[in-house]
Amino acid sequence: MTVTPPHDHLPGPVVVLEFSHEIPPRTFAGILPERVAEAGVRRIDPLACPGIADEVTALRTQGTHWASSVREAGRLPSAVLAYCSASALAAELVAALPEPGVPLILFDPEYPDRPAPQSLLEELAQGIDDSGERPPAPAITDLPPQQALAAAGAHLRSLVARSAPDLDRAVADELTAGQRAWMSFVLSASAAPPTAAVKPWHVFLSEKGTWAGAGEVPVSRTGESPRGLFTSPSVKAALFQVLALVGACR
Known part of the structure; x- marks a missing residue:
């Protein structure tokens, strides 16, 4: 601040x-x-x-x-x-x-409403891989918020790894931190x-x-x-x- x-x-x-x-x-x-x-x-x-x-x-x-x-x-x-x-x-x-x-x-x-996190995950995934060949995003709408964030984060990291298979996990975490923060915030907002x-x-x-x-x-x-x-x-x-x-x- x-x-x-x-x-x-x-x-x-x-x-x-x-x-x-x-x-x-x-x-x-x-x-x-x-x-x-x-x-x-x-x-x-x-x-x-x-x-x-x-x-x-x-x-x-x-x-x-x-x-x-x-x-x-x-x-x-x-x-x-x-x-x-x-x-x-x-x-x-x-x-x-x-x-x-x-x-x-x-x-x-x-x-944000209840479906908003799923829509955001699709948008973030496309931002990482817009080839049209990426694996489908997991369904997170019915998951508890923390599980939804974990599933979304794993999916986003996997998309980064597809383009750089030898990338270290810590680097993948850093590269997806902004997307995961945004996902976490929308999950919080949609639940309140x-x-x-x-x-x-x-x-x-x-x-x-x-x-x-x-x-x-x-x-x-x-x-x-x-x-x-x-x-x-x-x-x-x-x-x-x-x-x-x-x-x-x-």
Whole structure:
């Protein structure tokens, strides 16, 4: 987690959850107001949770870990921002903070369902071997999460070994660590329904985004593409207004 000093006009920094190795990347850097971006941002990569590549950790436990990390870094956050499947983790992080009511701002929130890990495994396998001759991925949907991760990891390592039969196991582990971390996170997220204890302060949606609870929280339907949501000047201006309201209310 990287830390910069808190923003003068907010009671604490802004925490953002971003998948740092996503391709192509999505980052809040393009839409955070300059004064906030320069003076008060803490970035958390959900896939950097210790041991996540080898163990499926409950999403609530992950939220508690990151909340502790935030507390140790200094002042409590003024707001927490997250996108896509990091939304549920962000809610758990907010719920674990000692001060209630820290605003949660979501962008194109998604909540992985039960079939999501299987779909992800197929996608990751194709990324390693797209020859069309790779062995089928194991069925993991009905397995307990830890067994599912073990089966997925073994399959991914085997695909690496097919292209490099003499590769050392430790090297194969290293080469597949990112994929296994992603698989572990999705397994955790798909096993945990969104916490009802924390409702978003505001939701920003792209042209493809959806929000089932639109009547409960303010929703900005931007019309931007999923990537454009993170580069749009109009979204940046709207986020500035939301954060200004956060500062006024806290």
